[in-house]
Amino acid sequence: MSKGLPKRSEDYSLWYNELVKKAGLAENSAVRGCMVIKPYGYAIWERMQRVLDDMFKATGHSNAYFPLFIPKSYLSREADHVEGFAKECAVVTHYRLKATEDGVTVDPDAKLEEELIVRPTSETIIWSTYKSWVQSYRDLPLLVNQWANVVRWEMRTRLFLRTAEFLWQEGHTAHATAEEAIAETKQMMEVYAEFAEKYIALPVVRGVKTPKERFAGALDTYCIEGLMQDGKALQAGTSHFLGQNFAKAFDVKFATKDGGLEYVWGTSWGVSTRLMGALVMAHSDDEGLVLPPKLAPIQVVIVPIYKGEEQLAQISEKVLKLKKELEAKGISVKYDNRDTERPGFKFAEWELKGVPVRVAIGNRDLENGTAEVARRDTKEKSTQQFDSLTDYIPALLDEIQENIYSKAFNFREEHTTKVDTYEEFKEVLETKGGFVLAHWDGTSETEERIKEETKATIRCIALESPEEDGVDMLTGKPSKQRVYFAKAY
RNA sequence: CGGGGUGUAGCGUAGCCCGGUAUCGCGCCACAUUUGGGAUGUGGAGGUCGUAGGUUCGAAUCCUGCCACCCCGACCA
Structure with a gap:
């Protein structure tokens, strides 16, 4: 690990790129425009997924999975939709390789009859499926979500913010009435807004896109917009009212109560790994990440400061007890007892990784029954009674969560x-x-x-x-x- | 996809103009001393100089193609 990060004030883009890499969130891969999400970054994404997934379930949605590949002809069914995505699709044309002297080559005899598109989004494959799932008003509403990867062949990419392949969830719902679909669209926007504000600690503006900015194939696109520290806005989630566009394109009709036959009304909504970019850019500083406690894979790191095995043993005994007590309260704790790094190095490293709270315990503390507690957001350090930590730390984590939210909120107000x-x-x-x-x-x-x-x-x-x-x-x-x-x- | 830039050890770099087998720092390995804010000393390992070709007695250095990344534009979540 090399020390030092570019300063935000000097080169914001460079700061962002370096931070994502140095904090161990992600790195570029051998494939152009595609990233490797590293364990620490993926742990944050998993936390986001878990919370969002619970929120989707709580609003009545179920998960399902649809194919990565979409028949080419499907894309052309909805005119606006094709136009929106055609320019950035990866296309599968063959299904076999053959060996040559210097490796492998595409077997020209193995050409697909109908080419397949790697999904840039799944409306078409899902609506073609919904056709057979929906016959009656009794089948509605259909509330389905999928966690998946999608590919959009971007010309200019940046880790998390815009990559050729990214991870996301896409919800696709079908309803009997326009009113109900619109209510669903707004509800999911509100779910996203709540997630952004309560978990990412990012205040967002809830709004509707102009016709020019809205999703290809939608009648209305609702969105949440956050503001990053460099004064640029970032779209953090979108929710679309699709009207009957896809129902018409894929012939999804239902029998109404009074014997009529009507097209269903649709919505789709999604958030992606782009949220990771939002998380980084909303709160972090020149020392590294600042993670909101609710999404931090490690909420508390404990660093022992000792001379010799004996002291370490004494400290470890107290620390392991504390760790257990905190974990019993649902707090994730890392005891960094590596003997190969010195305390100062560990402090810097965990700051870079954005761990919200650091506890340091040394010989002096053992004698006094205390510990040094440092918070990542303000960098304040204080000495606390060791026995009070099981109450002090949970409260501190809440306070940090609130503090970074209000800091971001004030920044937005000022800007x-x-x-x-x-x-x-x-x-x-x-x-x-x-x-x-x-x-x-x-x-x-x-x-x-x-x-x-x-x-x-x-x-x-x-x-x-x-x-x-x-x-x-x-x-x-x-x-x-x-x-x-x-x-x- | 257009314009500009960069590519040398795990990371950051010097050398390139003016051709002669690669510099420095961090990191890594070993040992010792250290440990309350990125330790110090001594010794050591590590390189197809992005890649493919060309020019040349000889290429990191000159020429051409390709690839990747960064910045600016067009496009987009």
């Missing part, structure tokens, strides 16, 4: 600016970044022009934002509501 003129708009984007609240005339033309001139896009039309009469900062046309602009990931 959300209302502007009324285009000059101001450009100035804010250049000098301070963040969300910019401005009036917009509702046309894609204006949106496009602003994007071209400033690189900023409309992140969303916030659900909670009040109606307010105003005029578009660019065209002067009337507007009833401010929308969120930002430069985005």
